[in-house]
Amino acid sequence: MSAKELQINLEFSAGAELLFGNIKRRKLSLDGTVKWTVASLLKWMHANILTERPELFLQGDTVRPGILVLINDTDWELLGELEYELQPNDNVLFISTLHGG
Amino acid sequence: MSAKELQINLEFSAGAELLFGNIKRRKLSLDGTVKWTVASLLKWMHANILTERPELFLQGDTVRPGILVLINDTDWELLGELEYELQPNDNVLFISTLHGG
Amino acid sequence: KAEVHTHLTNDDIARFSRQLILPGFGVQGQLKLKNSAVLIVGMGGLGCPAAQYLAAAGCGRLGLVDYDIVERNNFHRQTLHSEKKEGMSKVDSARIALLELNSSCQIKCHTRLLNSLNAFSVLRAYDVILDCSDNVPTRYLLNDACVMLGKPLVSGSALKMDGQLTVYNYGADGPCYRCIYPVPPPPEAVTNCGDGGVLGAITGTIGALQALEAIKVIVGLGEVLAGRLLIYDGFSNLFRNIKIRSKRPNCHICSAEPLIRDLIDYELFCGMHATDKDNPLQLL
């Protein structure tokens, strides 16, 4: 265990979890000696926990259209999107948009 | 404004707000130089903001049967009930039990 | 004793295909539903949608309890009762509507007010009980009977624009109604839907969620809402998930050494009648 860790919670909802081993909630301990943005988190997720077809989660550097990102239950758009710097105990939620009825 | 204040949030749900001027959410600034328990909060509420028949809210020193008290969305029974010491930014929610269908 | 189904018919598979394919559901889940019996107490605003979604989902046997008849002021929320059925008993009205949705559902009508004398004989044949009632004595009666019979109780309630939902007496630690509410509320603090009003979409939401929790209990699917209380404020459209206590160690009914070992007189215990129509019981 490193001396300094950044603890965050990841959550997946409405099907996004299917791309991540069908696990809806995870606690992450990231290296706390460097700055983490949502952009670097996405890269880390791709490298470490994305188990299914990456194109259903990522498109270029960001999430694909139809996935919402919420940080502490607030739309990431209100917080700077990819540039948002993760804070200790942040909760990052990825929601697939549903279209069925 | 006193040098030291204890800020807490009060919430009322499912009809309990009707006893408190029909206001569902309030921010309180209590005297932060003394210790506040739920017991002393109830006394303060009775003296300061309870606008309707007190017997529909209090029975003796505690809330009447049929009102649930939640502190930060957790049943107060799990936290010591009347003896629980309020912490800064605690959220205290009073819910009337519903019986209709 | 009811027949035990060991397979689904081709018609079942065609009909329930979009439910069968859900992860964790499958043919076994559908068979469990087909072999299940659910009792719904109260054919009002909550009972109508709950019954509707249980019958539609393929619950094999439904019991419906209500002593009341269909009145004009029910129509705005009790959506199994059509205009033509004004004056009919609510359970008969509901049964007709449910059989139109699923003619293979076996529906038993209990046209009576539940009380401590008849509760056991009515409840015994069912696996899960839904409290869709509208008054405090019936809520304590159902709780105590469910604890004594060891049956889960899916409890919904609604008033004005608010709703509440939880599952009592489920799992090793799941509390019962008395664990949460050891003492009944003072009668003057209780508002019924007749006096307070209620929106149909609120009862519709809570009733559908009651059906969902019953299905989860029967199929063994997901995380059942036990030890948690869902509260809904329709005015703001805000739901909250509240963690409530586990079993109360000294609960009078569900603890290891219960003080209450038989059903009691619940109207007397609560000081209220077991209907939503009356004033407090006149005790003297």
Added chain:
Amino acid sequence: KAEVHTHLTNDDIARFSRQLILPGFGVQGQLKLKNSAVLIVGMGGLGCPAAQYLAAAGCGRLGLVDYDIVERNNFHRQTLHSEKKEGMSKVDSARIALLELNSSCQIKCHTRLLNSLNAFSVLRAYDVILDCSDNVPTRYLLNDACVMLGKPLVSGSALKMDGQLTVYNYGADGPCYRCIYPVPPPPEAVTNCGDGGVLGAITGTIGALQALEAIKVIVGLGEVLAGRLLIYDGFSNLFRNIKIRSKRPNCHICSAEPLIRDLIDYELFCGMHATDKDNPLQLL
């Protein structure tokens, strides 16, 4: 042009008494409902309960849009369609069921697939639109048409054991669907209810909540779910209230200087057919 009601009948008052007495509702609220017209697009799992609770609540005029017919695999969730109506058009089936609940509701059937040629003429006569559809192109089409016509869009969706709800294009700052989803999802990322399945109690919950939000919009009651997204996980019975963005300043449709000034070809835009039955559009 529809008659404007200026008073409630005695029958209205008797029938809606338990809704009328709600704080903030009253006779004026009931009159607003009676004079309102709501369009429900999709008579499936969401549209059935939404229509049911709107008709029951006294909505004066309902429009129902669906091109499809009642199939056996609809019954587990589409509770206005009774077994006898298999093969009937869904809107006709729903109309019959709704008139049994409230014979004074005026119901217009639009038995067609909405597209950019007919959408304006269908939507124009209604005050509030409910998106109870099952596919991406229809969701963009409804959004764009509602923005251009200045009508609020109550959008519900459901899949498996999950549901989502919000109100678009409502209030000065309320975002539209394109503000949140400027680019459609890749077709291969879209699961429909036919492939993924869905529980009826989930669509029942979201559909009832859509009716509730429509009633709040019409009556001017409570806090409408605009700029917020309700997400529901029925597996765990967890609701979350999410704060979403306000209007996007450069939204192609709802900003001050929109790039899109006419309805477009939404199947082409999305690369998908406007039904839940098909594979992605073959573009070449």
